[in-house]
Amino acid sequence: MTQLILFNIANGLIIGAFYALMAIGLSLIMSLSDVINFAHGGFLAIGAYIAYTLSPYIGFWGGLLVAPVLTAVLGIIVEKFLISRVYGRDPLYSLLLTFGLAFIFEDGTRMIWGAQSVPYSVPNWLMTPLSNEYFFITGYRLLMIALVALAVGGLFWMMNKTRLGLRIRAGTLDLETVSVLGVNVRVLRNLNFGIGIYLAGLAGVLAAGQLGLQPTIGASLIMPSFVAIIIGGLGSLLGTLLGGLLIGVASGITSVFLPSGTEAVMYVMMALVLLVRPQGLLGEEGRF
Amino acid sequence: MSFLKIENVTKHFGSLVAVDGVSMSVEKGECRAVIGPNGAGKTTFFNLITGMLDLTKGRVLLEDHDLAGIKPSARVRMGMARTFQITEIFPDLTVRENIQIPVEIAAGLHLAPRVPKARRAELRARIDQLMEEGGLTRIAGRYAGELSHGDQRACEIMMALALNPRLLLLDEPTAGMGDDETHAIARLIRRIHREQNLTIVLIEHDMRVVFNLADKITVLAEGRPLAEGTPSEITANAKVQAAYLGGSA
Amino acid sequence: MSGFDLRKQAPNAAVWLILLSMPLWIDAVGGYTQLGTQVVVMGLAAMSLNFLLGYTGVLSFGHAAYFGLGAYGVGMTIRYLVPSTGLGLLVGTGVGALAAAIIGPMIVRLRGVYFAMVTIAFAQVFYFIAFRWNSVTGGDDGLTNWTREPINFGFATLHIEKDPVTFYYFVLAIFAVAVALMALLLQSPFGRTLIAIRENERRTRFLGINVNFHIWMSWVISCTFMALSGSLYALLNNFVDPRTLYWTQSGVFVIMCVLGGMRSFWGPLVGAAIYVVLQDYLSSATPNWMSFIGLVFVVAVLFFPRGVLGIFRRKSTE
Numbered sequence: 110m111t112q113l114i115l116f117n118i119a120n121g122l123i124i125g126a127f128y129a130l131m132a133i134g135l136s137l138i139m140s141l142s143d144v145i146n147f148a149h150g151g152f153l154a155i156g157a158y159i160a161y162t163l164s165p166y167i168g169f170w171g172g173l174l175v176a177p178v179l180t181a182v183l184g185i186i187v188e189k190f191l192i193s194r195v196y197g198r199d200p201l202y203s204l205l206l207t208f209g210l211a212f213i214f215e216d217g218t219r220m221i222w223g224a225q226s227v228p229y230s231v232p233n234w235l236m237t238p239l240s241n242e243y244f245f246i247t248g249y250r251l252l253m254i255a256l257v258a259l260a261v262g263g264l265f266w267m268m269n270k271t272r273l274g275l276r277i278r279a280g281t282l283d284l285e286t287v288s289v290l291g292v293n294v295r296v297l298r299n300l301n302f303g304i305g306i307y308l309a310g311l312a313g314v315l316a317a318g319q320l321g322l323q324p325t326i327g328a329s330l331i332m333p334s335f336v337a338i339i340i341g342g343l344g345s346l347l348g349t350l351l352g353g354l355l356i357g358v359a360s361g362i363t364s365v366f367l368p369s370g371t372e373a374v375m376y377v378m379m380a381l382v383l384l385v386r387p388q389g390l391l392g393e394e395g396r397f
Numbered sequence: 398m399s400f401l402k403i404e405n406v407t408k409h410f411g412s413l414v415a416v417d418g419v420s421m422s423v424e425k426g427e428c429r430a431v432i433g434p435n436g437a438g439k440t441t442f443f444n445l446i447t448g449m450l451d452l453t454k455g456r457v458l459l460e461d462h463d464l465a466g467i468k469p470s471a472r473v474r475m476g477m478a479r480t481f482q483i484t485e486i487f488p489d490l491t492v493r494e495n496i497q498i499p500v501e502i503a504a505g506l507h508l509a510p511r512v513p514k515a516r517r518a519e520l521r522a523r524i525d526q527l528m529e530e531g532g533l534t535r536i537a538g539r540y541a542g543e544l545s546h547g548d549q550r551a552c553e554i555m556m557a558l559a560l561n562p563r564l565l566l567l568d569e570p571t572a573g574m575g576d577d578e579t580h581a582i583a584r585l586i587r588r589i590h591r592e593q594n595l596t597i598v599l600i601e602h603d604m605r606v607v608f609n610l611a612d613k614i615t616v617l618a619e620g621r622p623l624a625e626g627t628p629s630e631i632t633a634n635a636k637v638q639a640a641y642l643g644g645s646a
Numbered sequence: 647m648s649g650f651d652l653r654k655q656a657p658n659a660a661v662w663l664i665l666l667s668m669p670l671w672i673d674a675v676g677g678y679t680q681l682g683t684q685v686v687v688m689g690l691a692a693m694s695l696n697f698l699l700g701y702t703g704v705l706s707f708g709h710a711a712y713f714g715l716g717a718y719g720v721g722m723t724i725r726y727l728v729p730s731t732g733l734g735l736l737v738g739t740g741v742g743a744l745a746a747a748i749i750g751p752m753i754v755r756l757r758g759v760y761f762a763m764v765t766i767a768f769a770q771v772f773y774f775i776a777f778r779w780n781s782v783t784g785g786d787d788g789l790t791n792w793t794r795e796p797i798n799f800g801f802a803t804l805h806i807e808k809d810p811v812t813f814y815y816f817v818l819a820i821f822a823v824a825v826a827l828m829a830l831l832l833q834s835p836f837g838r839t840l841i842a843i844r845e846n847e848r849r850t851r852f853l854g855i856n857v858n859f860h861i862w863m864s865w866v867i868s869c870t871f872m873a874l875s876g877s878l879y880a881l882l883n884n885f886v887d888p889r890t891l892y893w894t895q896s897g898v899f900v901i902m903c904v905l906g907g908m909r910s911f912w913g914p915l916v917g918a919a920i921y922v923v924l925q926d927y928l929s930s931a932t933p934n935w936m937s938f939i940g941l942v943f944v945v946a947v948l949f950f951p952r953g954v955l956g957i958f959r960r961k962s963t964e
Contacts, residue, residue: 145759147897194948200759201705202947205904208897209943216936332893335767343760369778376771383752383764447852473854485852487845498842499853506835507855508863560854 116245117361123250123319125357126257129350130312131330132337133261134305136349139338140281141301144192144203149309149334150327151214156180156310157317157326158222161229169232173256177310184306188299196298211328219324229317253315260311261350264304268346277301281344336375340382342392351390398461400425400596401564406445406455408438408620415441417620418455428590428597430611432604434640438620439600440482443568446598447479448472459564476563482572482600484549486556488542492533495541495552496524499559523559531555531585547578551585558589565589567599571606583609608632616640661912665818669811679810680882681926683817685919687878690821692902692914694871697828699900700908701837702864703844705758707896708765711772712742712869714891716876718776718783721886725792731806732797735820735877742873745772746866754858754865757847766893776888788887806881817878824871829911831867840864897943905946907953916954 131149138146159179160172167175187210195202235248268274280287280297288294309327316326333356341352356375363374382389399422408416416438423429431439444450446457448469457464464472473479487495500523506512512520528534531551536544541552550570557565570586571579583606590597590610601607607614607628614631616623624634631637668682695709719738724730727737753764776783783789794813797804806813831837842850843857851857880886889895898921906917924942928935946953 139759139763143759145763191944191948198951200762201699201900201904202951204705204707204759204762205897205901205943206947208894208901209940209947212894212936212940212943216934216940220934220937332767332770335763339764339767372774372778373771376767376774379764379767380752387752387755468856470851470854470856473852479852481848481852485846485849487842487849489845490841494838498838501835501838502853502855507839507860508836510831510834510836512835556849556853 112243114362114365115243117365118358119245119250119361121358121361122354123253123357124360125354126254127312127316127330127353128333128337128357129353130257130260130308130315131334132341132349132353133264133346134308135331135334136338136341136343136346137277138302138305140344141277141284142192142196142203142298143200144196144207145200146305147204147207147331148187148210148214149207149305150329150331151211151218152180152184152306152309153313153316153327153330154218154324155183155214156313157229157322158218158313159310160314161222161227161317161322164230169230173314176314177307180310180313181303181307184309185299185303188302192302193295193298215324215328222324224324226321226323229322231318249318253319256311256315260308261346264308265346267304273297273300333375336379338389339379340375340389342389344393345389345391348389348391399423399458400427400460401446401598402456402458402461403446404456404458406442406457407453408441408445408450409453415620416445416617419615419617419620419622420455421615421622421625423596423598425596426594427612428586428599428610430607430614431598431600431617432602432607432614433617433623436619437617439617440568441620442617443479443566443598443600447477447566473560473562476561477566478557478560478562478564479566480550480553480557480568480570482568484546484553486541486549486553488540490541491538492541492544492548492552493524493528493537495556496527496533496559499556500524500527503560527555527559530558530588532581545578547574547581550574550578550582554582554585554589563596565595565597567597567601569600569602571601571603579603579606586610657912661915665821669814677923679814681922683810683814683882684879684926685915685922686814686817686821687875687882688902688918688922689915690824690878691872691875692899692906692918693825693828693911694868694875695899696903696908696914697832697871698864698868699903700913701832701844702840702861702868703847704861704864705762706765706865706868707762707900708767708769708893709869709872709899710891710893710895711769712746712872713876713879713895713899714772714776714886714888715742715745716873717880717886717890718789719873720877720880721789721792722782724795725789729792729795731795731881734881735874738877738880739870739874742876743866743870746869746873750862750865754861766896769891769893769896773888773891773893776891783888786888788885790885793884794881813882817882820874820878824874828867828871832911836863901943901946903953904951905942905953907955909952910955913953913955920954 131153135146135149138144156176160176163175164172192203192206195206231249235252237247238244239246239248268278276287276292276297280294284294320326336356337352338349340355341348341350356378359374359378360371364371401423403419403421406416406419419442431442433439441450445452448464448467459475459477500520501507504516504520528537531554533548533552533555536548541549544552554570567586571582574582586597587610589595611628613625613627615625616631616637618640623640624631624637626634665686669679672679672682691713695706698704698706716738719741720734723734723737749768753761756764777785794807796807804812804816806816839850839855839860843860847857876890879890902917902921903914904917905920906915907913925935925939928938932938
């Protein structure tokens with residue numbers, strides 16, 4: 110029993126890490142551009158499929174390195190030519206735009222790579238369990254946790270130490286002042302979008318090795334990412350990370366005791382947070 | 398008993414003290430001006446009175462009734478109406494609709510599925526009367542967003558008056574206006590004050606307007622009260638001269 | 647303000663004329679009666695959403711949940727409780743209204759994209775209940791083994807279960823009542839207060855209005871009519887599945903409003919008609935209809951943000 114619970118906690122942590130990677134990217138974009146990127150899941154899937162297509166040539170590690178970057182480039186292009194055109198209008202329009210893009214991406218990946226699940230190969234030695242007793246701990250899972258930690262750590266470093274990061278943070282607090290100070294807001298939003306999509310691409314590549322690869326892979330991760338943001342607090346990256354891990358683990362534990370409640374539990378948590386602390390666990394009051 | 402009593406009102410934003418221990422008593426029927434250089438905390442002070450911001454310290458009393466914990470919309474229902482530094486109206490509605498909405502709210506109809514037949518004539522007359530008083534009749538059918546600055550301000554003031562307030566708070570009613578418009582708005586406020594014996598508190602930069610309208614003046618500087626008195630007392634006050642009048646004008 | 651205004655009444659007359667005569671000509675233009683019924687049902691749904699979206703200015707992206715609750719409400723009532731269409735409609739609408747009333751207080755403090763995100767997330771709860779609670783809802787396969795029942799008025803029986811035209815007029819009658827109620831509300835002082843909130847929330851608050859309470863009211867009214875339209879949708883298909891309350895369906899309702907024009911009363915109906923006909927055509931013409939629908943979203947947002955009826959924006963009268 111203990112082992113079963115540990116197994117599900119480990120599973121929950123992994124899935125929670127995906128939620129967190131997605132959610133942090135979504136939250137970055139939402140804070141700076143006031144856009145809910147419904148196409149985020151679509152970008153995640155594209156990242157995964159790019160890695161799948163390239164890995165026969167450049168190997169697993171090459172794919173891991175290159176695919177998220179290519180996805181980010183695609184994101185930057187989409188932002189520049191489509192999404193940036195609705196900034197400053199009612200947020201309704203950006204929502205509908207990314208919504209339409211989500212449809213196109215999902216259908217597009219289905220058209221190119223097929224509706225069936227495709228095998229995504231991960232080096233064998235990574236997939237062997239490290240111990241017999243804790244069969245669920247594989248090198249791949251440790252790698253995922255390490256990479257997520259690295260990505261989030263890198264992002265935090267960037268937000269606090271680099272000029273770009275500081276400008277993004279300032280922009281989320283007061284965009285007008287930042288633009289008066291001579292920062293090019295268009296470029297800032299463009300790069301920020303790219304960063305968010307990079308994280309989605311990375312999550313896609315990692316998820317492909319763990320969950321298998323089909324066109325709906327992104328669509329199934331996006332709603333929990335919203336929940337992670339709401340629970341953690343909009344605008345707080347640390348909160349969003351925490352929110353993602355929290356709902357992942359909660360779902361994992363619930364799946365042991367009440368399998369039919371696996372998905373429902375995170376929404377119950379969300380309702381509780383909204384009742385008790387509407388700004389989210391680590392969110393600041395008056396931010397929404 | 399003072400009509401509006403402010404006791405030691407203080408507001409901190411983090412380490413910044415925006416308003417620091419301001420007290421003020423306004424009598425019924427008085428027109429009080431609050432003046433001070435930019436950054437003196439005037440608008441913050443207003444937002445504390447209307448409940449848009451929570452107090453860090455102090456009390457606000459309306460007819461001896463402590464307003465702590467009362468939401469802005471409830472304070473409006475208690476008779477405190479206000480206008481804003483940047484005019485807040487309904488830009489995509491006509492001037493008539495802009496006036497009609499507060500008139501219906503004042504009549505207690507904001508949840509009503511229809512206007513009772515018996516009251517229709519009365520409400521229409523009230524709307525007409527307010528538009529006439531504000532000089533808006535000639536532009537009744539125009540969208541409020543298309544109006545000149547001065548007309549928008551007049552519209553906003555008449556919207557506040559439509560609520561039959563007992564206290565009217567005006568945040569820089571002539572800000573950004575030319576001489577003619579400033580004159581017209583000042584005349585409008587003066588007439589309201591005289592005819593309805595309405596208690597008014599206003600923030601104003603234009604000293605001609607202030608000395609023309611105010612019975613008493615409160616001067617703020619860096620969030621603190623600097624002086625209080627009649628217009629002539631304020632003009633003669635050396636501290637005010639030094640900190641404010643002498644410095645800039 | 648009063649009297650008969652031809653310019654104002656002409657669109658109303660045109661809409662009713664088209665809707666009343668639909669069964670007469672729809673086959674001739676390549677459609678079929680059920681498609682017409684679907685337009686009316688989806689039109690009611692979009693107009694219900696627009697009560698909140700277009701007239702109160704509140705961005706809900708989770709309305710499919712209440713549509714779906716209505717659909718499951720009527721289906722489960724007929725299947726498990728009483729084989730009565732009338733009671734089913736009442737239960738379906740009531741369940742949607744109740745859920746909206748309970749969820750409302752948790753969300754009315756939120757605004758903008760945050761409101762959108764929370765409403766869509768809440769909507770997923772109902773999706774998962776429908777999806778997971780296999781034994782009762784039929785899970786992914788949907789709720790089957792029930793059909794709409796004839797309606798007995800005592801003196802006569804309305805056979806909506808067989809003839810599609812009879813059912814069409816039954817739906818149209820309910821549509822007429824619902825739409826008339828919404829129009830009445832929007833032209834009332836209450837409706838003007840909602841429009842005031844859309845126009846300028848701060849001003850409205852400082853006219854003494856409890857804005858959150860009014861948004862809650864508008865939300866509940868909107869969701870109630872939404873649940874009614876969902877109930878009708880289930881009756882139309884004699885079937886419900888979890889897709890009726892999936893989050894993408896919520897987006898579809900919003901695009902209907904935008905396609906037709908959010909600022910005009912009939913706009914969402916026009917948008918619904920365009921969308922329903924387009925989807926009906928595309929889904930049989932190409933396997934990639936999803937891409938085309940996505941394209942419709944993108945094109946509508948970039949090139950027709952005011953919608954089809956937005957072209958006729960009212961002019962101010964000098």
